[in-house]
Amino acid sequence: MLRADPGLVVRGLSATLGGRAVLRDVALDVSPGELVALTGASGAGKTTLLRAIAGLLVARGTILVAGPPALVFQQHALANRLSARDNVLVGGLGRIGFWRAAFRLWPRADIAAAEACLDRVGLGGLGARRADRLSGGQRQRVAIARALHQRARILLADEPVASLDPALAEEVVALLRDLARRDGLAVLVSLHQHDLARRFADRLLHLENGCLKIS
Numbered sequence: 035m036l037r038a039d040p041g042l043v044v045r046g047l048s049a050t051l052g053g054r055a056v057l058r059d060v061a062l063d064v065s066p067g068e069l070v071a072l073t074g075a076s077g078a079g080k081t082t083l084l085r086a087i088a089g090l091l092v093a094r095g096t097i098l099v100a101g102p103p104a105l106v107f108q109q110h111a112l113a114n115r116l117s118a119r120d121n122v123l124v125g126g127l128g129r130i131g132f133w134r135a136a137f138r139l140w141p142r143a144d145i146a147a148a149e150a151c152l153d154r155v156g157l158g159g160l161g162a163r164r165a166d167r168l169s170g171g172q173r174q175r176v177a178i179a180r181a182l183h184q185r186a187r188i189l190l191a192d193e194p195v196a197s198l199d200p201a202l203a204e205e206v207v208a209l210l211r212d213l214a215r216r217d218g219l220a221v222l223v224s225l226h227q228h229d230l231a232r233r234f235a236d237r238l239l240h241l242e243n244g245c246l247k248i249s
């Protein structure tokens with residue numbers, strides 16, 4: 035049992051893919067309430083690092099977290115034919131079980147909680163709209179609302195604004211920082227946009243060839 039929320043603590047994380055060392059002895063901390071930006075050239079290992087922290091690939095090292103992290107991907111990974119609300123409700127799958135979710139037998143309290151998450155990301159009133167009828171920025175907000183509905187204490191976002199125009203990108207990164215501050219989440223986000231990283235992150239981490247440099 036953990037004493038308090040440790041945020042995210044990573045030590046000595048190394049990963050090899052296709053016979054090549056892609057992460058080398060990475061150590062980092064993200065405290066609750068903090069947004070840390072991860073930058074680095076294409077191929078530096080940003081996605082691999084986030085996937086390793088999420089437990090999606092085999093890596094060596096130590097990862098200390100209070101519970102499973104929520105993930106927000108560049109491509110949103112929404113179910114297009116489902117409503118925004120149902121996409122958010124999928125975040126609660128772990129709590130209600132697969133079959134109830136498959137038949138969309140969501141508990142009433144979960145529906146209210148999903149609506150609250152949509153409100154929280156500025157999409158109040160759009161719960162019934164199909165995901166494929168939302169704009170890119172709105173879809174990314176649904177993905178963030180789904181992460182919130184998971185009730186994770188850690189949010190990992192892999193280039194969440196890569197497909198958005200600059201104004202929307204700024205709004206989404208500002209939202210992530212706001213969630214860190216107000217909800218006390220530990221947020222680790224990879225960003226190609228250095229200006230956004232500098233403006234919104236509490237700290238910057240730079241990956242070079244699988245090694246972390248603090249900038």
Ligand SMILES: Nc1ncnc2c1ncn2[C@@H]1O[C@H](COP(=O)(O)OP(=O)(O)OP(=O)(O)O)[C@@H](O)[C@H]1O
Nearest residue numbers: 051052053056074075076077078079080081082083
């Ligand atoms: N499944 C895999 N098998 C072998 N090599 C891989 C695999 N996945 C990624 N790599 C390699 O690992 C390195 C890091 O890839 P990764 O996707 O983590 O980089 P990245 O920093 O996220 O890049 P980008 O900014 O382009 O998304 C790259 O050289 C890539 O080719």
